[in-house]
Structure formats: C-alpha cells, structure tokens
Amino acid sequence: MSQRDLALFAVTLAIAxxxxxxxxxxxxxxxxxxxxxxxxxxxxxxxxPVFQAAGLNPSAIKVHLVNDKTLNAFVAxxxxxxxxxxxxMRSASAGQIIGxxxxxxxxxxxxxxxxxxxxxxxxxxxxxxxxxxGAAAAIGTGRPDIGQAIIAGGSQIGMRSFLHYSRTxxxxxxxxAVRFLDAAAFSSRGLLEFMEVLEDQELLSPKRQDPYVxxxxxxxxxxxxxxxxxxxxxxxxxxxxxxxxxxxxxxxAKLQGFLEPLAVTLRRYKETDDSLYSxxxxxxxxxxxxxxxKALPLIDGLIAQHPTDPYFHELKGQMLxxxxxxxxxxxxxxxxxxxxxxxxxxxxxxxxxxxxxxEPALLEPAITNLRAVLRKEKDSPFLWRxxxxxxxxxxxxGQSALAMAEEGLLKGDTAAARFHAAxxxxxxxxxxxxxxxxxxxxxxAKEEEN
Numbered sequence: 347m348s349q350r351d352l353a354l355f356a357v358t359l360a361i362a363x364x365x366x367x368x369x370x371x372x373x374x375x376x377x378x379x380x381x382x383x384x385x386x387x388x389x390x391x392x393x394x395p396v397f398q399a400a401g402l403n404p405s406a407i408k409v410h411l412v413n414d415k416t417l418n419a420f421v422a423x424x425x426x427x428x429x430x431x432x433x434x435m436r437s438a439s440a441g442q443i444i445g446x447x448x449x450x451x452x453x454x455x456x457x458x459x460x461x462x463x464x465x466x467x468x469x470x471x472x473x474x475x476x477x478x479x480g481a482a483a484a485i486g487t488g489r490p491d492i493g494q495a496i497i498a499g500g501s502q503i504g505m506r507s508f509l510h511y512s513r514t515x516x517x518x519x520x521x522x523a524v525r526f527l528d529a530a531a532f533s534s535r536g537l538l539e540f541m542e543v544l545e546d547q548e549l550l551s552p553k554r555q556d557p558y559v560x561x562x563x564x565x566x567x568x569x570x571x572x573x574x575x576x577x578x579x580x581x582x583x584x585x586x587x588x589x590x591x592x593x594x595x596x597x598x599a600k601l602q603g604f605l606e607p608l609a610v611t612l613r614r615y616k617e618t619d620d621s622l623y624s625x626x627x628x629x630x631x632x633x634x635x636x637x638x639x640k641a642l643p644l645i646d647g648l649i650a651q652h653p654t655d656p657y658f659h660e661l662k663g664q665m666l667x668x669x670x671x672x673x674x675x676x677x678x679x680x681x682x683x684x685x686x687x688x689x690x691x692x693x694x695x696x697x698x699x700x701x702x703x704x705e706p707a708l709l710e711p712a713i714t715n716l717r718a719v720l721r722k723e724k725d726s727p728f729l730w731r732x733x734x735x736x737x738x739x740x741x742x743x744g745q746s747a748l749a750m751a752e753e754g755l756l757k758g759d760t761a762a763a764r765f766h767a768a769x770x771x772x773x774x775x776x777x778x779x780x781x782x783x784x785x786x787x788x789x790x791a792k793e794e795e796n
Contacts (some may be wrong), residue, residue, distance in 0.1 A: 373496040380413045380431070383691040384657040385600065387428065388593045392440060394449045399529035400522070407454070413605075417544075417556035422451050432674045433558070435601050437540070440594035441586045445523065445537025447563075513565050520568055523759065524575045533581050538572040547570055578595030599623040603630025622648065641665055656685035660767055672702050683715075690719040695730065699734055727756040729765070746774030748780055751787045760791040762786040767791070 389409050397404040407425045413419070415432040422428065427450055429443075433480055437443045437561045524534045576582045602611050603626065611631040615624040626642045635642035642665060648658045663678035679696040693715040700712035716733040723729060734749035747770035754762030770784040 355714040373684075380411045380475075381691060382411070382600070383660065383686075384433075385411060386691075387454075387689075388597050389443075389447075391593060393427070393451075395452050395530035395532070396444065396448045396526050399526040400451050401459050402451070402455065413614055413712050417521060418558045419450055420458075421453050421561075425454055427451075427454075431601055432556075433604060435605075437594070437596055439536055439586065440590040441533055441536025441592065442540045443536070444532055444586070444590075445527070445534065445540050448523035448526045448532075449519050451526060455522055455526075456515070456518050463721060485709070495581030512568070513563050513568075516562055516565070517568055517571070520571060524572070524579070526577055528581055531581055531584065532578055533584050533586065534572065534576050534747075535582055536586070538569075540575050541572060549690060568592055595623045599627035599629060605636065606631075608632070608635055616749045622652075629661065633661075636665075636669060638665060638669055656682040656689070656692065659685065660695065663695065667695075667699055667702070672699060675699050676703065681695050690722050693719050694732075697732060697736070699703065701732060701739075706740075709736055712736045713740065725756060727753045728758065744770050745780060748784050748787070751784060755787055756792055757792075760795050763791040765786055 351428045353690045386409065389411070390404070391601060393407075393409065397407055402425070407427060408430045410426060411434075413429050414430045414740075415435075416430055418428075418430040418438055419433055420428050427447065431445075433446065435441065435444075441686075461484035478708050493674055520537075527534045529536070541564060543564075544556070544559050544564050547555045547564075585773070598769045599615065602614060606614075608631045613625050615627040617628070625648055629644035629648070632638075632644065642662070645658060645665065647661045649655070649662065652658060659678045659682040661674040663682065663794070666672075666678065667675035676696075676699050679692070679699050683692045683696045697712045697715040697719070700708040713733065713736045716729060716736060720726070720729050720733065730749045732748045734753065737746035737749060749765045751763050751766035751770055754760070754764075756768055764787075765789040767784040771788075774781040774784065
C-alpha cells in the first residue's frame with residue numbers, strides 16, 4: 347500500500363479521503379474507502395468463517411474499508427459490508443471486530459436490506475438517488491469527483507433513514523450473530539463488549555454519538571440477551587486464535603501510522619517499545635513525514651526478523667518508490683509479490699514500478715501483472731489505463747487502444763470508448779478475441795447512449 351496508490355485506488359461515495367491523509371472537508375460530504383492488501387486480508391480472515399456459518403459465499407460479499415474516524419459499520423447495496431477505520435482502530439480485540447461482522451452478517455442473512463422500503467419512502471427521492479447513484483458512480487468508475495458531485499446534493503437525514511434498522515431487526519441480527527459465532531466456534535464475548543461500549547452513548551446527544559448508535563439502536567434487552575448467551579455458550583471462554591489477535595494489532599498499528607500525525611503515533615508507540623507493532627507504526631509514521639533515515643532502518647529490522655512477510659517488503663518498496671528511488675523499489679516489490687502472488691494490490695504496485703522504470707525488458711512483466719490483476723478487478727479504470735500505457739510502450743497499439751476503450755466505458759465516457767474501440771478494430775486482426783472484445787465495447791457504449 348502506498349499513499350499514491352491509495353489515492354489512485356480509492357473508491358469514494360463522496361470526496362476522496364485516503365490513507366495519504368488528504369485535508370479534511372465537511373464530514374457530511376465525505377465517505378471514502380481505502381485499499382490495503384494486508385488490512386483487506388485481515389478482515390477477510392476474520393469474516394470468512396462467519397460468512398460460511400451464515401450459509402453465504404464469502405467471495406460474493408464485498409468488504410469496503412471506510413476512511414472515517416467515527417465508530418461505524420453497516421451493510422448496503424446487497425451483499426456489501428462497510429467497516430469504518432474508526433471502528434477498526436478503537437476495537438480492543440479481534441473478537442470485537444468479529445462480533446461486529448457477525449451482527450452485520452445477520453442483517454445480510456436476515457434479508458433486512460430488502461425490508462427498508464418504508465425507510466426509503468421516508469427519505470426524499472433526491473437523497474436516495476444521490477446515495478445510490480453517487481456510490482455506484484464512484485465505485486464503478488473509480489472517479490471520486492463523480493461521486494462527490496452527485497452525493498453533495500443528497501440529504502444526510504435521508505441517508506441515515508436509509509441505513510437505520512428497527513429494534514426488531516437489531517434483535518434478530520443479534521440472535522443470528524451469536525448462532526454464527528457459535529457455529530464458527532468463536533466467543534460472543536467480543537460482540538457483548540462492543541455493545542457495552544456503545545450502550546453509554548445512548549445517553550449522549552445525537553451530535554456526540556457515533557454513527558453506529560444512530561443507525562443501530564442499542565436497547566437494554568439486546569444487551570441482556572447477549573449477556574445471557576455469553577453465560578450459556580460453550581465457546582464464551584474460548585480465546586480468539588492468537589494469529590487473529592496478532593493480525594488485529596498489526597492492523598491497528600498500520601492504520602495509526604498512516605492516519606494519525608507523527609507526534610500522536612510516537613506517543614502511542616514509543617521508541618522504547620521494541621515490539622513488532624511499535625516498530626511497524628513508527629516506520630510508517632516516519633516515512634510519511636517523510637524521514638527515510640528513520641523509517642528504513644525500522645522496516646529493514648522487521649524484514650531481517652521476518653524475511654517471508656510480504657507486507658514488510660511491500661512497505662519498503664513503497665517508501666523507496668514514493669521518494670523517487672524507483673530502481674531500489676523494484677526488488678522489495680518483486681519479493682512481496684513472489685511471497686504473495688495472488689494479492690492484486692501487490693502485483694499492481696510491482697507493475698507501477700516496472701512501468702515507471704521505463705525499461706523495455708520490464709514491459710512484458712508489467713503487462714502480465716496488470717492482466718492478472720484485471721482478472722480479479724476488471725472494473726478499475728486506473729488499471730486499464732496502466733495496461734494501455736504498457737501496451738503502447740511495447741508497440742502493441744491495438745491492445746493499447748482496446749484498454750483505453752475499456753477505461754472510457756468504465757468512466758462513462760462513451761465517446762472515448764467508441765473512439766478507442768474503433769481504433770482497436772482497425773489495428774487488431776479481424777475476428778480475433780481482442781477484436782471481438784472491441785466490438786463488445788462498441789455495443790455497450792452505444793447501449794449506454796440510447
């Protein structure tokens with residue numbers, strides 16, 4: 347994960363706000379997502395047993411990390427789970443996060459998303475359309491400005507109504523959550539702890555409450571239900587697997603280093619603390635300053651102790667790349683990708699370094715990496731643009747034009763999509779797979795225009 351990468355990969359409901367800590371704007375106008383290979387893997391590891399216990403296909407559920415300091419999580423738009431960075435950083439254990447995921451999974455499995463028609467009717471048509479279309483525009487095109495323009499006119503009151511659950515639905519989601527946790531052999535104590543933290547917030551004014559309290563009403567009977575279950579469940583005293591707790595501590599350290607000011611990070615992770623988490627957070631915080639003289643020795647020390655950890659190698663490559671030391675960044679990214687070849691964000695980072703070096707021998711590897719990533723993330727305009735650049739530099743102008751056409755289609759620029767698709771057909775062998783793909787893009791562009 348890199349600051350520049352995050353800016354390019356961010357998918358935004360309103361205004362882009364990524365781990366590069368862009369200047370804040372009015373909160374009511376900003377809901378944004380971050381992308382990070384390690385954090386996404388952590389959440390997937392936490393969530394997969396819960397999804398499976400609920401009878402859901404884990405690969406069918408999209409998990410979005412929302413860059414917002416408030417404590418919140420919600421599901422919307424079908425099988426899509428949203429987790430705030432504030433929740434991830436303030437949770438005291440992996441068990442608490444798993445508990446929240448289980449509760450939100452209860453909403454998905456219970457079909458509560460399909461039962462919000464009355465809430466939608468209570469919201470203005472403008473706010474609902476702004477929310478839905480703005481989210482679709484930002485996620486589908488990778489264009490934060492589109493999401494911002496559409497959602498800026500939407501009513502935040504309408505959005506809260508759209509995401510609000512009834513106390514009955516909340517109780518049903520709790521009951522489902524503890525079933526899923528028991529089925530996955532997880533303790534429900536983390537969910538209870540999380541709810542107890544939120545219970546006191548119900549006494550606060552709405553302006554001071556975290557969004558989770560406003561959209562997920564905390565009732566006394568819900569707390570009592572969870573306490574009763576914890577007292578009876580055979581898994582209540584079963585500790586969360588140590589591996590998951592380590593992942594949670596690493597995630598908190600990483601988010602702290604990226605999202606908080608250097609001084610705040612150094613107060614929390616002191617230089618006298620030689621733990622992996624402290625060095626990780628401080629390495630990130632110093633590199634963001636930027637101060638590579640302090641950052642590089644810290645990450646080098648972590649790599650020396652954990653040479654097979656792909657995320658430490660990725661971070662070193664990121665540090666070097668973003669500070670103009672492109673050639674030095676190649677080896678760490680290559681190592682990270684070799685250690686974790688199926689991670690799309692790692693391969694994307696490597697491809698960017700390969701392209702930036704602009705060496706003929708690296709063009710084919712860059713194309714291979716980008717095509718591999720696009721098989722998993724084909725809806726990214728940025729990746730299609732990078733592939734177009736790689737093909738162009740490699741003299742494959744037909745393929746370059748086709749990639750540009752794909753980018754135009756994803757951005758909603760049908761004129762550009764038609765132009766580049768027609769150009770691709772002129773350059774590619776008629777009837778070939780790529781030529782037929784260009785024909786598909788032309789048809790899709792014309793359909794969108796009609």
